Amino acid sequence: MSPKYSGTCLCEDEGGIRFTISAEPIDPVCTCYCTHCSKGAGGIGQVMVAFPQDSIKIESGEDRITTFTFEATDSGKPKDKMFCKVCGVTLWTAPDHWKKLRQLLVRTPVIDGRLDWKPTVELTSNWRAKWTSLIAGAAQQ
Structure with missing residues (x-):
């Protein structure tokens, strides 16, 4: 199956991580304001979307991907964060x-080119910064 999407970490021009995704996203596009997402993004939260794991193919830089497992999470369940060990960019979580x-x-x-995907769900929305607004039409969780 041909790639529908491609992506990179920040060190893409210096032997960094390049990947392709051969599937369409699994709804919904969400933003999360939990502690880990906010700190990981260096901002008020992260925007993310689910894809089937087997639709993601690492084209280069696989040796740069490392995993950190969060045991103490807001949900009470562990999660893995995969990121570039050179530039630090979070790629995805599980x-x-x-x-x-x-x-x-x-x-x-x-x-x-996917910064324009609008979240349809806001996770841990009660933790959103007070100076921000609800995303119009997004479900609040």
Whole structure:
């Protein structure tokens, strides 16, 4: 199957991670404001979308991907964070319950040209910064 999407880490021009995705995203596009997502993004939260794990192919830089497992999470379930060990960019996460589905939550900023995907769900929305607004039409969880 031909790739539908491609993406990179920040060190793409210096032997970094390049990947392709051969499937369409699994709805919904979500943003999460939990502690890990906010700190990991260096901002108010992260925008991500699920893809089948087997639809993601590492084209280069696989040796740069490392995993950190969060045991103490807001959900109470562990999750793996896969990131570039050179530039530090988070590529995707695999919360424990998503692993069983064989899906990865891919950060939309690492997908080429996909910053325009609007979240349809806001996770841990009660943790959203008070100076921000609800995303119009997005479900609140």
